[in-house]
Amino acid sequence: MTSEKLRNSPARFGLPKLSYRVWKVWHRNFDVFTKTITVNFFPSLLEPILYLLAFGLGLGGYITNVLGQPYLVFIAPALLAISIMNGSFFECTFASFVRMYFQKTFDAIVATPISVEEVVAGELLWGATRATINATIVLTVIGAVSLTYKPLILTPLFLLMIPLAFFGGLMFSSVAMCFTAAAPNIDFFNYPSFLFLTPMFFLCGTFFPLSKLPLAAQGVAMAVLPLTQVVNISRGIISGKVEPILGLSPPILISISLAWIIGVTLFFFMISINLMKKRLTS
Amino acid sequence: MGSQEILIEAKGLTKCYGEVTAVDNIDFEVYRGECVGFLGPNGAGKTTVVRMMYCFLPPTSGELKIGGLRVSTQCRKIKGMVGVAPQEDNLDPDFTVLKNLLVYCRYFDIPRDEALKRANEQLKFFQLDEKRNAAIDALSGGMKRRLIFARALINQPQILLLDEPTTGLDPQARHLAWDEVRNLKKKQVTIILTTHYMDEAAFLCDRILIIDKGKIIEEGKPSELVKKHVGEEVLEVDYDEKLLPLLKQAFPDGDFERLGDRMQIFTDKPHGVFEGFLKEHPMQNVTIRTANLEDVFLKLTGRGLRED
Numbered sequence: 001m002t003s004e005k006l007r008n009s010p011a012r013f014g015l016p017k018l019s020y021r022v023w024k025v026w027h028r029n030f031d032v033f034t035k036t037i038t039v040n041f042f043p044s045l046l047e048p049i050l051y052l053l054a055f056g057l058g059l060g061g062y063i064t065n066v067l068g069q070p071y072l073v074f075i076a077p078a079l080l081a082i083s084i085m086n087g088s089f090f091e092c093t094f095a096s097f098v099r100m101y102f103q104k105t106f107d108a109i110v111a112t113p114i115s116v117e118e119v120v121a122g123e124l125l126w127g128a129t130r131a132t133i134n135a136t137i138v139l140t141v142i143g144a145v146s147l148t149y150k151p152l153i154l155t156p157l158f159l160l161m162i163p164l165a166f167f168g169g170l171m172f173s174s175v176a177m178c179f180t181a182a183a184p185n186i187d188f189f190n191y192p193s194f195l196f197l198t199p200m201f202f203l204c205g206t207f208f209p210l211s212k213l214p215l216a217a218q219g220v221a222m223a224v225l226p227l228t229q230v231v232n233i234s235r236g237i238i239s240g241k242v243e244p245i246l247g248l249s250p251p252i253l254i255s256i257s258l259a260w261i262i263g264v265t266l267f268f269f270m271i272s273i274n275l276m277k278k279r280l281t282s
Numbered sequence: 283m284g285s286q287e288i289l290i291e292a293k294g295l296t297k298c299y300g301e302v303t304a305v306d307n308i309d310f311e312v313y314r315g316e317c318v319g320f321l322g323p324n325g326a327g328k329t330t331v332v333r334m335m336y337c338f339l340p341p342t343s344g345e346l347k348i349g350g351l352r353v354s355t356q357c358r359k360i361k362g363m364v365g366v367a368p369q370e371d372n373l374d375p376d377f378t379v380l381k382n383l384l385v386y387c388r389y390f391d392i393p394r395d396e397a398l399k400r401a402n403e404q405l406k407f408f409q410l411d412e413k414r415n416a417a418i419d420a421l422s423g424g425m426k427r428r429l430i431f432a433r434a435l436i437n438q439p440q441i442l443l444l445d446e447p448t449t450g451l452d453p454q455a456r457h458l459a460w461d462e463v464r465n466l467k468k469k470q471v472t473i474i475l476t477t478h479y480m481d482e483a484a485f486l487c488d489r490i491l492i493i494d495k496g497k498i499i500e501e502g503k504p505s506e507l508v509k510k511h512v513g514e515e516v517l518e519v520d521y522d523e524k525l526l527p528l529l530k531q532a533f534p535d536g537d538f539e540r541l542g543d544r545m546q547i548f549t550d551k552p553h554g555v556f557e558g559f560l561k562e563h564p565m566q567n568v569t570i571r572t573a574n575l576e577d578v579f580l581k582l583t584g585r586g587l588r589e590d
Contacts, residue, residue, distance in 0.1 A: 024388055031385065032376040104372035111336055111366040112389035112437070113358045281340060282299070 016117040016273040024114060025122020026129070028105075033130075041137070048138040051079050052145055055207065067209055069239060070151045076142050077234035078206035080135050080161060081168070085227050087134035088169035089197060092127040092176035093189045099123075100180070106280060120276040124173045124269060131169025135161055142238075160237045168230040171261050174268035175226065181275035200227040205235075211243045218246050222256070226264060229257035287314040289441065289472050290335065294344035297330050304330040306496035307344065314440075317463065317473040319487035321480070321575075323583050327496040328476040329369060332445050335474065336364050348441065362390065365439030367430050369446045369476075373418045379429060380405065380414040383436055390437045397436075404432035408458070424455040431459060435466075442466060444475045448482060460486060480576040490575070494583045504575050511581055512537070512573040513550030517559075520567050521545045532559050537581075548573060 033040055056072030063071040099105040106119050139161055146152040179192045203217070204210065204227035210218055221228045222245055232253050236242050242250040290312035297305040305327045312318050320328040333339040334346055337357035346353045348360045374382050380401055387397030405411045408428040413421060421429065427450065434442060444463070448456045463473060463486050477483050483490055484504040492500045492507075500507065519525065521543050529547060530538070533555075537548040549555060556570045 021389075027388065028374075028385055031381075035376070103375055104370060105374055107338070107368065107370075108372040108374065108386075109389060110338060111361065111364075111368070112386065113361045113391070114389055115357065281338075 013274045016121060016270065016277075017115070018118055018121050021114045022118045022121045022125060025109060025119050026126050028109075029123070029126040030129070033133075041133075044134060045137055045141070048079055048083065048141045052076070052141065056145075067211075067241060067243065069241060072145075072149065073152050073239055074209075075207060076145075076152060077238035078204075078231050080138050080142070080165075080238065081204075081227060081230040081234045082201060082206060083134040083138045084131040084165045084168045084230055085172050085197065085200065088127040088131035088172040089176045089192075091130040092123060092173040093180055093183075093192065094186065096123050096127075096177065096180050097183055097186055097189070100280075101186070110280070116277045116280050117273050120177065120273045121269075124170060124177060124272065127173030127176065128166045128169035131172065132162060132165040135165035135169075154238070155240075157237050157240075161234065164230065164233055164237065167261060167265060168226075168233075170269065171226055171230075171265040174265055174272045177272035178268060178275055181272060181279050200225050204228040205231050205243050205245070209243055211245050215246065222246060226261070229260045232257040233261075288312070289314045289316075289349055290474070291347045292331075292344065293346075295331070295334065295341055295346050296343045297327075297334060297339060298342045303496055305334070305341075308493075308496070308498050310491060310498060310501070312472060312474065314472055315467065315470040316489060317467055317475065317487050319483040319490045320474065320476045320493055321478075321483055321490055321579060322476075322493035326493045326583075328493055329445055331493070332443050332474060332476060335441075335443055336361055336366050362437065363440045365434035365437060365442045367434040367442070367444045367447050369449070371426050371430065373426060373429060373433070375418045378415050378417060379410055379421070382418065382429065383433060386433050386436055392437065400436055400438075404435060407462070408432045423450045424452055427451050428455060428458070431462065435462075439471065441472045441474070444473065446476055446478065448477070448479065456482075480574060480579055484575045492579065492582055500578075500582055507578050508573050508575060509550070512548045512577040514553060514573060515549060515551075515556055516569075516571050516573050516577065517547045517549075517556045518569040518571070519545055519547075519565060525565075528563065546577075548577065 052072065052075075055075050060071030066074040106116070109119050110116050139158065142152070143154055143158075146154050176192070179189065183189060203213075204221055204225050206227070210221055210228065213221075228245075232242055232245070236250060236254050242253050244250075245253060248256070288311050290310075292308060292310050295305060295308050296303065308331070320331060322328045330339065334341050334353060335348060337353050337360055340354065349363060351360050353360060374385065377385060383401035383404060384394075384397050387394075387400065392400065402411075405414055408431060410425060410428060410432065413425060418426070418429075427447070431444075431447060434444070447463075448459050451459065460482070463475075466473065473486075475483070475487060487504060490501065490504055490507060491498050500511075502510070519529075521540055522545075526538075529536075529545075533547055533549055533551075535549065535551075539546045539548070547556075560568060560570075
């Protein structure tokens with residue numbers, strides 16, 4: 001190999017080369033999670049219960065009809081979508097940054113036969129797993145509520161929430177990892193948290209119908225906000241009623257959101273791995 | 283030194299960080315079973331060389347082969363046969379001492395039973411057995427270094443990269459590490475060592491490369507380097523201008539160096555010349571000692587302080 005070729009080889013953008021070793025990185029995080037499950041699991045159980053109580057029953061007492069549904073039925077699928085977003089986004093920003101920057105865990109792993117690309121891919125899959133775990137917790141709470149609250153009916157379709165949580169989580173993880181690749185320090189994550197996550201929390205058809213906003217706002221939410229897509233599909237799965245955003249019919253909306261999630265996930269999965277590789281090897 | 287099989291080979295190896303050239307077009311070879319020390323002031327490029335050896339950093343240009351494999355294309359195989367003890371503590375604080383070793387074994391595809399066996403052996407050797415279930419935060423600095431050392435050996439590497447392995451260790455722990463290095467040398471493990479401790483380099487290394495500003499400025503066996511650059515003996519006296527002409531006359535070939543209020547005279551004359559001189563000219567506060575690697579190092583790289 002000439003030195004000219006070598007000069008170009010590091011940090012060149014390309015398809016990441018991955019192997020089964022990705023799961024070893026995932027497994028490391030899984031082991032930490034199971035060790036700290038009492039800290040990780042039980043407190044996160046409280047949050048959806050509070051949301052359902054405060055918004056569903058408390059506020060829902062005054063709002064009896066949203067798109068033909070009781071308020072609790074309207075927000076239940078949105079709470080699932082939010083748990084997916086938060087679970088994966090925080091895992092692949094703050095938690096990944098701590099492992100990379102403070103604990104030097106990535107440095108230790110790449111001294112073994114595992115590559116940088118595989119470390120990052122393992123982190124992304126773990127972020128998706130965290131989203132799935134969080135969604136499962138919320139789903140359990142919603143399931144428990146549905147036993148006593150008649151208007152909330154879960155069909156066997158609810159199992160589809162698991163793959164949605166995983167792939168939606170992978171999407172948020174991949175986007176989050178791009179911020180991690182760019183973060184000079186941990187405070188940097190205030191930007192995506194307040195400027196990206198918080199607006200989505202409110203504006204993606206979560207606590208009030210998106211279809212009641214001006215068309216331009218609906219267009220923006222559909223075009224650039226990932227949470228909108230997850231909420232759309234989640235509504236289809238949990239309540240069978242999808243908001244008529246931009247006047248589109250449910251099958252078309254769901255198809256658009258699915259394609260959106262797949263496309264954006266593939267794109268950012270690749271970009272984030274390349275950006276992280278660039279950061280970690282130069 | 284073992285056989286003459288070349289295990290590590292660098293040709294025109296260069297690493298730039300932006301505009302800064304950290305390693306500047308260096309060539310070197312390391313033979314199987316050898317222990318080679320990279321000595322150099324802070325920022326000389328030692329750690330960068332080591333990091334390129336285990337594919338942590340890609341070279342900017344030039345060639346680096348480990349066991350005949352290029353670092354640019356065969357990272358996975360290279361990393362499988364190399365053990366790394368990095369300078370900084372990158373133990374996994376989320377796990378206990380034992381679990382650190384077990385998880386590291388998993389990264390190397392070592393089966394669980396074998397992993398447990400190896401981990402137990404290492405913990406015993408490095409006297410960490412009692413701490414097996416302790417959290418990393420609960421370990422002292424010396425224990426952490428020992429665990430990093432143990433972790434570097436867990437894949438039974440052919441090549442061991444030790445980046446300042448004994449920095450911050452107490453003398454007991456340092457001797458334990460030295461014992462292990464000499465033990466591994468007997469097993470034909472090839473060792474690359476960077477260090478600031480000249481006694482350590484002189485004691486452990488078959489060969490030394492002195493590196494400064496990214497270039498190798500000298501190489502050879504420790505004893506040869508001492509003989510070549512600073513001779514046999516050093517006379518240290520209080521600095522005194524009146525004394526200078528007398529000393530210069532007595533040792534016309536000697537190297538004179540002033541260190542604050544002290545003065546050193548190096549000579550390559552055989553042992554005993556200084557004693558003879560002192561018999562004729564008795565003085566206070568005199569030391570005669572054997573020249574060592576530290577004298578060589580300071581002579582070649584200067585006494586100015588280096589920033590990181």
